[in-house]
Amino acid sequence: MARRPPTFAASAFTRAYQRSLKALTNATLRSGTRIAGEVTRAAAKQLKPPRGPGDWLSGMAIGPGGARRYHLYRPPDIQPSERLPLLVMLHGCGQTGRDFAVSTRMNLLAARERFFVLYPEQDRLAHPQGCWNWYDRRSGKADAEAATLMSALDQACTLYPVDRERVAVAGLSAGASMAALLATRYPVRFKAVAMHSGVAPGAARSPATALGAMRGRHVPPMPATAVGKAMGAAAVFTTLPPLLVLHGDADVVVSASNAGSTAEVWATATGAKPGAERTLQRGKRHAMRVTEFKRGGRTFVMLCEVAGLGHAWSGGAPRLPFSDAAGPSATRLIWAFAAKQFKVAAAV
Known part of the structure; x- marks a missing residue:
């Protein structure tokens, strides 16, 4: 039997290679189209306003830490003469x-109680998991990012009828720790701060110490002479705003011991003393242990430890990541705490 010429074998190989290349190209294009579609849908979802009345406004602020996007919730039917409070909400990782x-x-609460809500957003180029760089103070990144967030706050106050004397900040996880950093670096700008599942202020100053801090290590010293240095506070005692601490005792991401450490540090810095612990429970929701730290009859720290709550927003929307519908409403607790501090500050 005669052997096929080498040119025939080469031609067959070329045709097979071209068919494979065409199939691979088509598969890649289909995959690229699918991924592009998913990206487009995700982007459209982020632009879609959350449920409820009012406006969902987009913006961008530029500061020492770079540019950061934000959304501002504006309640409906604002009158020309109105100036409303503002709550800054800092999200967690992911x-x-x-x-x-x-x-x-x-x-939904802001629509009823009539206040603005500012939602700054971390850039994935600044942190791949979308975490705020609250811990990176040794390099200066944390302070630069905090300054950028203040730029977003200033922009909101300039563009919208915000009452600058009624501003509070709250956050979850990394957002809680960044909220504490904002309050200690710019204490006179906030009348209240709320930390939900965050790390004790001053417990980390670099990426290397952040993980240990989340596990409850590196707790800052408690003597009053060392508190300011540990927290990196611009001022302590009379200038720090009152603090609400919320934490679940079943949190395996950020150790629940951070809650007590946070309350102690802040109480020491404000000269507040703890009162008796009391337990509160509404219906079948998780029970909550509450301790208030006071000075001169005023609450400067409120510690709320929620039984059975993991690393999630207490009382949040059901079936969402980092959200536990069975807990007491952190949303209501935070606003009630902030609103009370606004009234107290106005009366001083």
């Missing part, structure tokens, strides 16, 4: 501002 708004349902 979340966006919209995710945080949907989980907490803060906009």
Whole structure:
């Protein structure tokens, strides 16, 4: 039997290679189209306003830490003469501002109680998991990012009828720790701060110490002479705003011991003393242990430890990541705490 010429074998190989290349190209194009579609849908979802009345406004602020997007919730029917309070809400790792708004349902409360809500959003180029760089103070990144967030706050106060004397900040996880950093670096700008499942202020100053801090190590020293240095506070005692601490005792991401450490540090810095612990429970929701730290009859720290709550927003929307519908409503607790501090500050 005669052997086929080498040119025939080469031609067959070329045709087979071209068929494979064509199939691979088509598969890649289909995959690329699918991925592009998913990206487009995800982007459209982030632009879609959360449920409820009012406006979902987009913006961008530029500061020492670079540019950061934000959304601002504006309640409906604002009158020309009105100036409303503002609550800054800082999301946790793996979340966006919209995710945080949907989980907490803060906009629905803001529509009823009439206040603005600002949702800054971390850039994935600044942190791949979308975490705020609250811990990276040794390099200066944390302070630069905090300054950028203040730029977003200033922009909101300039563009919208915000009452600058009624501003509070709250956050979850990394957002809680960044909220504490903002309050210690810019204490006179906030009348209240709320930390939900965050790390004790001053417990980390670099990426290397952040993980240990989340596990409850590196707790800052408690003597009053060392508190300011540990927290990195611009001022202590009379200038720090009152603090609400919320934490679940079943949190395996950020050790629950951070809650007590946070309350102690802040109480020491404000000269507040703890009162008796009391337990509160509403219906079948998780029980909550509450301790208030007071000075001169005023509460400067309120510690709320929620039984059975993991690393999630207490009382958040059901079936969402980092959200536990069975807990007492952190959304209501935070706003009630902030509103009370606004009244107290106005009376001083």
